Amino acid sequence: MVPEAEVQDVLAELQRLRARVPLLSGALAASTDGLVLAHDTPGVEAEGVAALTAAALGVSIRMTDATGRGGFRELLVRGETGYIATYAAGSSAVLTLLAEDRINVGRLHLEGRRSGSRIGELVDAALERAPQPAPGPRAPVPRTAHQPGPLPHRPT
Amino acid sequence: MANTEASLKEAMSSIEGTTGVALVDYTSGMALGTLGGGKDFNLEVAAAGNTDVVRAKLRTMEHLGIKDEIEDILITLGTQYHLIRLLKTRGNNGLFLYLVLDSGRANLAMARHQLKKIEADLEI
Numbered sequence: 228m229v230p231e232a233e234v235q236d237v238l239a240e241l242q243r244l245r246a247r248v249p250l251l252s253g254a255l256a257a258s259t260d261g262l263v264l265a266h267d268t269p270g271v272e273a274e275g276v277a278a279l280t281a282a283a284l285g286v287s288i289r290m291t292d293a294t295g296r297g298g299f300r301e302l303l304v305r306g307e308t309g310y311i312a313t314y315a316a317g318s319s320a321v322l323t324l325l326a327e328d329r330i331n332v333g334r335l336h337l338e339g340r341r342s343g344s345r346i347g348e349l350v351d352a353a354l355e356r357a358p359q360p361a362p363g364p365r366a367p368v369p370r371t372a373h374q375p376g377p378l379p380h381r382p383t
Numbered sequence: 384m385a386n387t388e389a390s391l392k393e394a395m396s397s398i399e400g401t402t403g404v405a406l407v408d409y410t411s412g413m414a415l416g417t418l419g420g421g422k423d424f425n426l427e428v429a430a431a432g433n434t435d436v437v438r439a440k441l442r443t444m445e446h447l448g449i450k451d452e453i454e455d456i457l458i459t460l461g462t463q464y465h466l467i468r469l470l471k472t473r474g475n476n477g478l479f480l481y482l483v484l485d486s487g488r489a490n491l492a493m494a495r496h497q498l499k500k501i502e503a504d505l506e507i
Contacts, residue, residue, distance in 0.1 A: 331438075333412030333431030 229264055233353035237346050238265040244324075244342045248334060252309070253325035256316065256346050259284060264320060264350065271325065280313055280323045287313075301339070303332075314339045317347025319354060384506040391418040394482060398497045400489030401482060402463075406505075409434040410477045415507070424483065433467060433481055455495065462486055468498050472505065480505075 229237075241254040245267055253268030253276075261281030266273035288299045302313040310326040312335060322343040326335055385393065387406055394404045395418050403419035405426045412434035413427075420426035440453060456467040464484040470476070480502055484494055 331412030331431055331434050333407075333414070333427065333434060335412075337428060337431055 228357070229350055229353045230357060233349050234265050236349050238267065240342060240346055240349070241265055241267045244338060248326075248330075248338050250327040250330040251324060251335070252327055254342075255280075255323045255325075256350075257281065257321055257323065259319050259321060268325065276323060276325075280321060283313065284321060301336070301343075310335070312336075312339055314343035315347070316343040317351040320346060320350040322346055385501075385504045387416045387505070387507060390480075390501050390505045391416050394480070394498065394501050395419055398482065398484070398489075398494050400485045400487070400494070402485055403429075403483040405430050405481045407434060407479050407481055408477060409437045409479055415478070419483070426481075429465075429481060429483070433465070433479075437467060437469070437479060455498075457491075457495075460486070464489060464491060464494070466494060466498060468502055470502055470505065472503060478507070 237256050241256060245251050245254050253266075253271050255266040255268050255273050255276055256264040257277035257280050258264060259281060261278045263273045263277045266277075268276065283302060283304075284299065287302050291297060291299055299315050301315065304311040307328075309328045310324075310330060310332065312324045312326065314322045314324075316322045322339065324335065324339055391404050391406065395401050401419065403417070403421075403424055403426055405417040405420075406415045407413070407430040408415055412431045414430040417426040417430070420429075436456065436458075437453070440456065444451065444453075452471070453469050454471075455469070458465040458467075462485065464482075464486050466482040466484065468480045468482070470478040470480065480498060482494065482498055484491075
């Protein structure tokens, strides 16, 4: 778990990002297993977006892995009325941004990457300092994304 | 007719004083191609930032009720000229050429004239 002080720093970063980039309607930092760290997403349910981000991230990591493209960096989804962009933020977090259709995507990428690495530093430093809890019976299952099995095949 | 890469090369080599050039899509803010620049002048950042410049001007014209189009935009810095030229040739809407000039070496009138010619020859 990330301590409260760092959560406030992450939230401040999200708010700064939203103030700086016009047409950015929401910003959310989540752990790679789908839990919200901090969010500034008016009108959108952050828990749901964080959970979906983790699901999309799982597929994305397998995609980059299966095609030999290295580790996950970012994911851009465009709907009819806007974009959803997810950026890697250190080893255990991601940054998801919600933007309107008219956004300057070049600028979204520049600011999103910068912000993602800053949030990554905050979260990674906090996790390094925090004592690791002993894995209890309800500890989360370790991610297996780094040792993917064979790709699933659709039965024909 | 010249493709993007050839046009950027021509701008870089034939326009005196050019230090960087980019072809930018201002509907997305991303560059279709860049040449020059370097680690102290990131053309991707310039593409995104100048997209905001172009959009702001288009919006201002709309608010003023001016039914016209932008041919080019000149920004004069202490030691550089930045020249933005919107593409008008068939179906190339939403793009601009962005040119960075060293003001000590550049001839502005000539640069503008040459860029106009490169734009007319450009085929995406």
